[in-house]
Amino acid sequence: MKKxxxxxxxxxxxxxxxxxxxxxxxxxxxxxxxxxxxQSGHTEIYRGAEYTxxxxxxxxxxxxxxxxxxxxxxxxxxxxxxxxxxxxxxxFVSDVGDVIRIRTxxxxxxxx
Amino acid sequence: MAQLNxxxxxxxxxxxxLVMFMTPGLALFYGGMARRxxxxxxLMQSFFMLGLVTVLWVxxxxxxxxxxxxxxxxxxxSMVGLRGVGQLPNKDYAATVPQLAFMAYQGMFAxxxxxxxxxxxxxxxxxxxxxxxxxAWVTLVYAPMAHWVWGVGGWIRELGALDFAGGTVVxxxxxxxALAAAIAVGKRAGWPKENFSxxxxxxxxxxxxILWFGWFGFNAGxxxxxxxxxxxxxxxxxxxxxxxxxxxxxxxAIKHGKPTTLGAVSGCVAGLxxxxxxxxxxxxxxxxxxxxxxxxxxxxxxxVKFKLGYDDSLDVVGVHGVGGALGALATGIFAxxxxxxxxxxxxxxxxxxxxxxxxxxxxxxxxxxxxxxFAILKVVDLAVGLRVSEDTEQVxxxxxxxxxxxxxx
Numbered sequence: 001m002k003k004x005x006x007x008x009x010x011x012x013x014x015x016x017x018x019x020x021x022x023x024x025x026x027x028x029x030x031x032x033x034x035x036x037x038x039q040s041g042h043t044e045i046y047r048g049a050e051y052t053x054x055x056x057x058x059x060x061x062x063x064x065x066x067x068x069x070x071x072x073x074x075x076x077x078x079x080x081x082x083x084x085x086x087x088x089x090x091x092f093v094s095d096v097g098d099v100i101r102i103r104t105x106x107x108x109x110x111x112x
Numbered sequence: 113m114a115q116l117n118x119x120x121x122x123x124x125x126x127x128x129x130l131v132m133f134m135t136p137g138l139a140l141f142y143g144g145m146a147r148r149x150x151x152x153x154x155l156m157q158s159f160f161m162l163g164l165v166t167v168l169w170v171x172x173x174x175x176x177x178x179x180x181x182x183x184x185x186x187x188x189x190s191m192v193g194l195r196g197v198g199q200l201p202n203k204d205y206a207a208t209v210p211q212l213a214f215m216a217y218q219g220m221f222a223x224x225x226x227x228x229x230x231x232x233x234x235x236x237x238x239x240x241x242x243x244x245x246x247x248a249w250v251t252l253v254y255a256p257m258a259h260w261v262w263g264v265g266g267w268i269r270e271l272g273a274l275d276f277a278g279g280t281v282v283x284x285x286x287x288x289x290a291l292a293a294a295i296a297v298g299k300r301a302g303w304p305k306e307n308f309s310x311x312x313x314x315x316x317x318x319x320x321x322i323l324w325f326g327w328f329g330f331n332a333g334x335x336x337x338x339x340x341x342x343x344x345x346x347x348x349x350x351x352x353x354x355x356x357x358x359x360x361x362x363x364x365a366i367k368h369g370k371p372t373t374l375g376a377v378s379g380c381v382a383g384l385x386x387x388x389x390x391x392x393x394x395x396x397x398x399x400x401x402x403x404x405x406x407x408x409x410x411x412x413x414x415x416v417k418f419k420l421g422y423d424d425s426l427d428v429v430g431v432h433g434v435g436g437a438l439g440a441l442a443t444g445i446f447a448x449x450x451x452x453x454x455x456x457x458x459x460x461x462x463x464x465x466x467x468x469x470x471x472x473x474x475x476x477x478x479x480x481x482x483x484x485x486f487a488i489l490k491v492v493d494l495a496v497g498l499r500v501s502e503d504t505e506q507v508x509x510x511x512x513x514x515x516x517x518x519x520x521x
Binding site: 044045046047048049051053 | 304307308309310367368372374375378411414415418427430
């Protein structure tokens with residue numbers, strides 16, 4: 001099992017959700033986050049005082065899938081989240097040791 | 113005994129209610145500009161004035177300001193506890209309305225004036241110190257100044273200075289006090305390097321709208337009668353607010369390329385401040401000039417604190433000080449007996465001496481308010497300490513001074 005974490009542009013959330021559910025993803029955790037990478041922040045001006053805001057708002061998705069689905073899900077995210085402009089985000093894939101469904105106590109792939 | 117006039121009485125009571133509404137408006141205006149951990153602390157320093165200053169005003173403030181003159185400096189104590197202030201007019205002030213209405217109207221001015229100062233020491237003052245400071249300031253600075261300018265026998269009034277609705281008493285005096293407070297209390301931790309951006313500009317915009325609305329009572333009500341002069345002051349007030357917003361907007365667009373919301377709402381307040389002393393003495397075209405000039409001048413003035421290094425957090429000096437001084441001088445230029453026969457002619461009507469008198473009243477106000485405020489703050493500092501601790505300042509005033517949080521999400 002793998003965890004796919006994707007940092008995307010907030011306005012792409014719906015498109016990415018549709019794309020990954022189309023390839024069989026059953027659940028997503030999404031959070032509003034902020035961070036910075038190569039995309040620079042912006043300047044805000046209040047009564048002439050300029051503040052540089054480095055952190056850019058993004059959405060982080062966490063999706064856990066069986067190994068066999070990783071490539072198709074990553075492709076679905078990369079395809080739907082892409083605008084071609086700086087700041088499209090990143091996808092991280094990592095191993096997951098175990099999954100437990102709290103309601104039933106199922107473990108492993110059955111619990112995804 | 114002068115005759116009561118029902119129209120005048122109705123108008124002054126409504127004006128008093130309008131001016132009352134300015135203080136919660138100011139609370140929102142300032143609260144939105146604070147950081148989110150200080151919004152309640154900032155709101156309280158304005159809103160609480162409605163409680164504190166009202167009681168001071170009834171107990172002795174009104175008597176000190178409008179009681180029979182002593183030495184051209186202060187009223188006596190004959191009206192302590194509103195003794196003798198009743199349903200009949202006071203022949204010296206607002207001779208056609210019950211003195212109770214005049215007292216209430218003036219009380220609303222006494223409430224908002226110290227509230228204006230609080231913008232200078234926002235986000236770092238102990239509530240206890242703030243309360244002690246306010247009691248002392250209303251007693252030792254506001255009441256005497258109101259007497260000087262408006263009281264029969266007051267020395268600035270006898271000079272012939274014109275201040276229709278409180279440019280010197282309210283705006284210049286609060287701004288001079290604000291400068292003293294910014295220096296005495298000191299900078300906020302991290303200022304100016306860290307990010308001090310406003311946490312809720314829609315709140316600030318709503319507050320500015322309420323201020324504009326209330327200002328009709330402040331300025332038109334200062335005619336103390338319902339009629340042509342009130343209408344003239346009402347219109348001049350509205351025009352100057354409009355022009356102030358345009359002036360600041362243009363300055364913003366020239367300097368930064370874009371007009372800002374905070375600039376637009378600050379500009380209307382600058383226009384309102386500047387027209388306050390002039391409202392009942394100038395015509396509509398002068399009001400446009402005053403408003404535009406205030407928009408530009410205050411836009412420039414709010415940047416000065418960064419060069420001089422005093423943390424006037426919400427720009428009381430830049431908006432109320434510079435706008436107020438500009439308005440007082442503009443009154444000396446544009447005032448016309450054609451608008452108000454009870455006023456005086458200014459420079460443009462051939463009377464250069466008025467401008468000098470106006471300048472003198474500005475300088476006297478700044479000097480007295482600055483020195484007295486600084487002294488009061490030093491005494492309060494010795495008594496209870498002005499500032500919250502550095503740890504507390506990091507946590508914010510909402511939790512440290514009030515055990516509350518504004519937003520639970």
